[in-house]
Amino acid sequence: MALPPGSLGLPLIGDTLNFLQDSQFAKKRHQQYGPIFKTSIFGQPTVFMRGEEASLFVLTNDNQYFVASFPASMKALLGPLSLSLQTGANHINRRKLMYQAFQPRVLVGYIGAMENITQRYLEKWEKMETLTWYPELKNYTFDVAGKLLVGIENGSETALGHYFETWCNGLVSISLDLPWTKFGQAKNSRKLLLAELEKIIRARQEGTLSGKDALSLLISGRDDEGNSLSLEELKDQVLLLLFAGHETLTSGLTSFCLLLAQNPDVMAKVRAEQQQFPATEPLTLEQLKQMTYLEQVLREVLRLVPPVRGIFRKVINACEFGGYEIPKGWMVAFGINQTHQDSQLYPEPERFDPDRFSLERSPKPFSYVPFGAGLRDCLGKEFARLEMKLFAAKIVREFEWELLPDQDLNLLAIPTQRPRDGLRVKFRRTTMNR
Numbered sequence: 001m002a003l004p005p006g007s008l009g010l011p012l013i014g015d016t017l018n019f020l021q022d023s024q025f026a027k028k029r030h031q032q033y034g035p036i037f038k039t040s041i042f043g044q045p046t047v048f049m050r051g052e053e054a055s056l057f058v059l060t061n062d063n064q065y066f067v068a069s070f071p072a073s074m075k076a077l078l079g080p081l082s083l084s085l086q087t088g089a090n091h092i093n094r095r096k097l098m099y100q101a102f103q104p105r106v107l108v109g110y111i112g113a114m115e116n117i118t119q120r121y122l123e124k125w126e127k128m129e130t131l132t133w134y135p136e137l138k139n140y141t142f143d144v145a146g147k148l149l150v151g152i153e154n155g156s157e158t159a160l161g162h163y164f165e166t167w168c169n170g171l172v173s174i175s176l177d178l179p180w181t182k183f184g185q186a187k188n189s190r191k192l193l194l195a196e197l198e199k200i201i202r203a204r205q206e207g208t209l210s211g212k213d214a215l216s217l218l219i220s221g222r223d224d225e226g227n228s229l230s231l232e233e234l235k236d237q238v239l240l241l242l243f244a245g246h247e248t249l250t251s252g253l254t255s256f257c258l259l260l261a262q263n264p265d266v267m268a269k270v271r272a273e274q275q276q277f278p279a280t281e282p283l284t285l286e287q288l289k290q291m292t293y294l295e296q297v298l299r300e301v302l303r304l305v306p307p308v309r310g311i312f313r314k315v316i317n318a319c320e321f322g323g324y325e326i327p328k329g330w331m332v333a334f335g336i337n338q339t340h341q342d343s344q345l346y347p348e349p350e351r352f353d354p355d356r357f358s359l360e361r362s363p364k365p366f367s368y369v370p371f372g373a374g375l376r377d378c379l380g381k382e383f384a385r386l387e388m389k390l391f392a393a394k395i396v397r398e399f400e401w402e403l404l405p406d407q408d409l410n411l412l413a414i415p416t417q418r419p420r421d422g423l424r425v426k427f428r429r430t431t432m433n434r
């Protein structure tokens with residue numbers, strides 16, 4: 001059987017530089033070769049695939065044909081005990097324990113703190129009047145993650161927030177550990193981050209700080225054999241949660257703010273829906289569930305600009321897909337973004353159209369995968385959906401914003417999607433009558 005079409009590029013370096021620098025890397029090659037092609041990135045021959053069948057094939061064959069795998073830079077920065085790097089029974093066991101912090105009844109308890117932090121930021125932005133939103137949203141999501149995951153206040157202003165920035169910048173990079181490379185600096189930040197996390201965890205274990213947050217559930221959690229997480233593992237898992245819990249959300253919220261500014265008709269419909277709810281009372285889970293149009297809008301935001309553009313797996317058993325051989329030892333990159341852009345699944349895929357998600361037209365499960373699917377789907381997806389919805393409802397009720405001229409709105413892709421100039425807006429309290 002033939003290998004997929006495509007080229008492995010230059011020896012060793014392959015197509016790595018193009019992959020890192022060109023946000024249209026996969027799109028261009030799919031246009032040239034079709035739904036499956038081969039290339040070589042990060043020193044590994046890699047098969048890129050997209051579409052509903054590829055989604056089903058890659059995401060439901062974990063441990064059978066594939067295991068999770070990441071570029072060397074990401075592996076080193078996440079740390080050996082991170083859930084993301086676990087496979088097989090160990091992964092299932094750890095996931096079960098960590099899920100305790102993301103169960104629906106735990107999430108309900110997060111709403112009050114989420115709402116307070118959101119309100120604080122909205123008022124801050126009102127005072128600023130004009131702002132570059134992406135870094136602000138990053139501070140906001142980090143503060144929420146810091147509070148709800150490890151119980152710290154204003155996390156973005158702490159040493160933790162500062163080191164995170166450098167750490168994130170090295171995640172998808174060439175893993176050359178030198179003081180001036182992105183990777184070298186990120187590795188140093190990892191050491192500093194772990195030291196900070198150790199202080200927080202020890203204080204919690206010694207009982208000097210209490211908290212109703214994910215960390216306390218992780219500390220008290222036991223696996224099926226009754227074992228608790230060691231200090232070393234707690235540090236790696238909390239680091240993963242803090243990262244996964246804010247970087248992706250920042251991208252999702254930035255896209256929401258951008259797309260609503262560009263689509264005033266959608267904004268008007270979202271606002272009209274909000275007028276059905278009392279403005280003054282704190283939001284409840286029940287109310288959030290009733291906001292069905294907002295739900296469609298958020299789903300469409302994550303379709304059009306999925307924060308995570310693709311999922312990597314290592315091939316542990318040779319297999320075939322689409323009439324091509326996929327050799328053992330190669331990598332597979334499943335394109336979330338490219339699947340969401342498939343015109344057979346989503347007519348006029350580049351158009352922002354929340355009605356795609358109306359009840360009658362809802363897409364099939366494996367064609368819509370912003371949170372992945374299968375054994376490794378996003379552990380925090382309900383947390384993410386809650387935060388996005390709460391943020392969106394509050395901001396639309398009370399505020400309005402418009403894009404400032406002369407800015408580059410083209411998307412950067414790594415580590416998550418965001419406009420190149422960070423989304424510059426004018427922000428004010430809305431004058432629309434409720």
Ligand code: HEM
Pocket residue numbers: 068083084095240241244245246248249252306307308311312369370371372373375376377378379380381383384
């Ligand atoms: C809009 C926001 C988010 C998006 C788009 C997103 C997307 C994803 C995707 C695509 C995966 C699957 C990766 C794979 O199959 O290899 C994933 C995994 C994961 N996500 Fe999220 N995520 C979001 C928010 C969050 C939040 C808020 C948390 C935690 C607080 C979180 C925690 C995780 C964890 C721990 C995993 C690894 C699961 C595993 O390997 O078993 N994510 N996420």
